[in-house]
Structure formats: C-alpha cells, structure tokens
Amino acid sequence: MFDLSARAQEIRERLIVFMREVVAPGEHEYHAAVAEPGQRWLIPPVMEEMKRKARAAGLWNLFLPDSRHGAGLTNLDYARMAEIMGRSLIASEVFNCSAPDTGNMEVLHMYGNEFQKRQWLDPLLAGEIRSGFAMTEPDVASSDATNIRCRILREGDQYRISGKKWWTTGAMDPRCKFFIVMGETNPEAKPYARQSMVIVPRDTPGVRIVRPLHVFGFDDAPCGHAELAFDDVHVPLGNLIYGEGKGFEIAQGRLGPGRVHHCMRLIGLAERALEAMVARAKSRIVFGHPIARHGMAQEAIALSRCEIEQARLLTLSTAAALDKLGTRGARDRVAMIKVVVPRMACQVIDRAIQIHGGAGLCEDSFLGQAYAGARSLRIADGPDEVHIMTLSKMECERAVV
Numbered sequence: 001m002f003d004l005s006a007r008a009q010e011i012r013e014r015l016i017v018f019m020r021e022v023v024a025p026g027e028h029e030y031h032a033a034v035a036e037p038g039q040r041w042l043i044p045p046v047m048e049e050m051k052r053k054a055r056a057a058g059l060w061n062l063f064l065p066d067s068r069h070g071a072g073l074t075n076l077d078y079a080r081m082a083e084i085m086g087r088s089l090i091a092s093e094v095f096n097c098s099a100p101d102t103g104n105m106e107v108l109h110m111y112g113n114e115f116q117k118r119q120w121l122d123p124l125l126a127g128e129i130r131s132g133f134a135m136t137e138p139d140v141a142s143s144d145a146t147n148i149r150c151r152i153l154r155e156g157d158q159y160r161i162s163g164k165k166w167w168t169t170g171a172m173d174p175r176c177k178f179f180i181v182m183g184e185t186n187p188e189a190k191p192y193a194r195q196s197m198v199i200v201p202r203d204t205p206g207v208r209i210v211r212p213l214h215v216f217g218f219d220d221a222p223c224g225h226a227e228l229a230f231d232d233v234h235v236p237l238g239n240l241i242y243g244e245g246k247g248f249e250i251a252q253g254r255l256g257p258g259r260v261h262h263c264m265r266l267i268g269l270a271e272r273a274l275e276a277m278v279a280r281a282k283s284r285i286v287f288g289h290p291i292a293r294h295g296m297a298q299e300a301i302a303l304s305r306c307e308i309e310q311a312r313l314l315t316l317s318t319a320a321a322l323d324k325l326g327t328r329g330a331r332d333r334v335a336m337i338k339v340v341v342p343r344m345a346c347q348v349i350d351r352a353i354q355i356h357g358g359a360g361l362c363e364d365s366f367l368g369q370a371y372a373g374a375r376s377l378r379i380a381d382g383p384d385e386v387h388i389m390t391l392s393k394m395e396c397e398r399a400v401v
C-alpha cells in the first residue's frame with residue numbers, strides 16, 4: 001500500500017545514505033558549534049557545507065511538486081522523504097526543505113508576481129537566504145485568524161504596517177531576509193476578506209526584534225522564534241502578495257502540504273525515539289532483568305509501535321488524498337493528522353523519556369528537545385481544538401439524518 005514511484009525509491013535510498021554519511025556526523029559538529037560561547041545565533045559553517053553537498057547530490061527542494069524548481073515528487077512520494085529527514089532535528093534544512101521557508105516558497109510560487117519571484121523566491125530556492133511567516137499576535141487569540149489586528153494601510157504608493165507579532169519562527173536567523181506578514185487592509189470588509197499578506201524585508205526601518213522566545217527553555221538557536229514589532233514600517237505597494245483581502249485564501253493554500261510535512265517529520269522523530277527506547281530497555285538491568293523484560297515496558301514498546309504505524313498510514317493516505325483531490329478535497333484528512341500525529345509523537349517520546357529515567361531528561365539525550373518540538377505542534381499551525389472543530393463540522397454536514 002502507498003508504494004513509492006521508482007524515481008522516488010531511488011531518491012529515498014540516496015537520502016538514507018546521505019543521512020548516515022553526512023548528516024549524522026555533521027549534526028554533532030553543528031550542535032557543538034552552537035553551544036560554544038558567543039556562537040548561539042551564528043550559523044555553523046558545517047550547515048552550509050552539508051547544504052552544498054546535498055544540492056550537488058540532487059537532494060534539494062524535494063518538497064516542491066513543480067519539477068522546474070524542485071524534485072517534482074508527489075505529496076505521497078515526498079512524505080516518505082520527510083519521515084527520513086524528521087529523524088534529525090536539523091536535517092530538513094540541509095535539503096532546503098525546512099519550515100517556514102517551504103511554506104513561504106509555496107506561497108511565492110503559487111501567488112507571487114514575477115518580480116517577487118525573482119527577488120525572494122529564487123534566493124530561497126537556492127538556499128541563499130531564509131525567511132519568516134508572521135501571522136500570530138500576542139494580544140489576540142490568533143487561532144481564530146479573523147482576530148489578527150496588525151494594520152496594513154495603503155498610503156500613496158506605499159503600505160504602512162503597524163502591529164505586534166510573535167512566535168515568528170526563523171526570525172533570529174542571521175540569514176532571514178524577509179517576513180511574509182499577515183494583517184488587516186480593510187477592517188470594514190467581510191471577516192474573511194479583511195486580511196492581506198505583504199513582503200517585509202527584514203532590514204526595513206521600523207522592524208524590530210523584541211525578544212527571542214523559548215519552548216520549555218529551548219531557544220532553537222540559531223534559527224529561533226521571536227516576538228517582533230512593526231513600528232510604522234513602509235514598503236512599496238508591489239510587496240502585496242496576490243491582492244488585497246486574499247490573506248485567508250493564501251493561508252489555506254499554504255497549510256495543506258506543510259501539515260503533511262510536519263506530521264511525517266514527527267513520525268520519523270517518533271521512530272527514532274522508539275529505537276532509543278528499545279535500545280535502552282534491552283541494555284539496562286533493573287530488578288534482575290533488562291527493562292524490556294518487564295511487562296510495563298513491553299506495553300510501552302508495543303503500543304508505541306502500534307501508534308506509529310496507525311499515524312503513518314493515516315498521514316500517507318492524507319498525502320495521497322492531497323495529490324488526488326487538492327488541499328480543499330483533503331481538508332478533513334489534513335485536520336485528522338494534525339490532531340493525531342503530534343499527540344502520538346508526544347506519547348511515544350514521553351514513554352522513551354520514562355524508560356531512560358533521568359538520562360532521558362538531561363541534555364545528553366535528544367528526547368527533551370524532541371518532546372518540546374512535538375508538543376509545540378499541538379499548538380503551532382493551529383491548535384488541536386481548531387482542527388477538531390473543523391472535523392466535527394464536516395462530519396455533521398456529511399451525516400444524513
């Protein structure tokens with residue numbers, strides 16, 4: 001079921017070898033460099049070296065279905081690649097397949113004009129710059145995007161942007177050169193026609209990083225997340241994407257494939273956590289036996305395997321539905337995986353932490369950061385409850401009573 005095309009199979013095999021031979025050793029060097037005093041917000045040279053090698057090997061922009069810019073893989077084919085990349089916390093960047101750039105590339109590819117494509121999409125595709133997506137705001141409940149209050153006001157041949165944003169992923173990265181900012185262009189319009197998206201170069205006067213934000217103490221350096229202020233920032237009218245009032249439409253187009261990518265990466269991470277759980281359970285002796293011989297640990301291992309398999313099947317079927325039906329047609333499945341997969345990953349990683357004892361909680365293990373990432377995804381890209389609400393509405397509409 002969900003077989004890979006022959007071409008995807010060949011790419012997948014090369015990806016696995018690249019992960020083993022280049023990313024695994026590079027990851028140690030990367031984390032060691034970021035941990036050096038004064039190096040926290042600098043990009044370790046090993047990242048750019050790995051990117052160069054990945055590009056030369058043709059393992060580049062694998063997420064983009066358009067073969068002029070990317071590998072031309074279907075969502076189903078790419079899902080299997082995302083799972084492999086997800087085993088490492090840094091691998092997707094190596095292949096130019098990491099959020100938020102992937103979503104921003106999709107936006108510019110689908111909705112950007114020729115000038116925006118040359119100016120911003122081309123260097124993103126080449127991995128020369130990075131970007132951020134600024135929608136969420138500290139002062140309003142942003143899971144309901146009709147609440148977004150940042151103002152984008154037309155003034156002559158410019159837009160003036162004023163407002164606060166937070167949790168803008170990638171904003172601390174020195175290579176981040178622009179933000180796609182969502183805000184209100186017309187507060188009088190119908191709720192779903194009030195918002196627009198504009199490109200704001202990071203060095204525009206009035207763009208200010210207020211502070212980096214941490215997830216359970218993890219700063220995710222050197223890319224990070226930030227609170228931002230836009231204090232009367234002026235950009236040309238040509239920086240508007242697609243049209244005034246099109247913010248919601250763009251946001252919807254951006255999130256279908258991106259959610260499959262996030263979920264497949266989490267499945268890869270959960271697989272790695274299960275491997276670590278099993279290795280520890282087999283090697284550590286407690287009350288006269290390896291942990292793996294005790295019933296409660298057996299349950300943790302067996303249930304983790306069941307839940308990963310369930311989540312993978314659902315996510316692959318969602319990727320197949322996206323290929324067949326498009327983002328709108330696959331909306332219910334996309335909502336399902338966004339609820340099921342982060343919960344599964346949290347559960348599996350939590351069990352792995354438990355079986356490791358104190359070792360699972362300390363900085364020697366990847367499990368703490370993995371848990372923070374999985375837990376974030378129960379909120380980022382829309383909290384569980386919003387997807388549950390969508391699903392419930394669709395189910396009730398479908399029901400014939």
Ligand SMILES: Cc1cc2nc3c(=O)[nH]c(=O)nc-3n(C[C@H](O)[C@H](O)[C@H](O)COP(=O)(O)OP(=O)(O)OC[C@H]3O[C@@H](n4cnc5c(N)ncnc54)[C@H](O)[C@@H]3O)c2cc1C
Pocket residue numbers: 100132133134135136137140141142143144166167168169170215225376379380381382383385386389
């Ligand atoms: C690590 C991380 C990275 C992120 N990256 C980005 C980024 O790059 N760009 C960006 O714009 N945003 C980003 N976000 C923000 C994220 O998308 C928002 O936090 C999310 O959409 C929720 O918005 P909010 O925080 O305003 O929560 P609120 O809207 O205040 O919601 C709070 C809670 O209310 C409850 N709730 C909401 N709706 C319902 C409902 N219908 N029924 C019952 N309960 C409900 C849920 O429990 C929800 O968690 C990121 C967040 C994290 C944690």
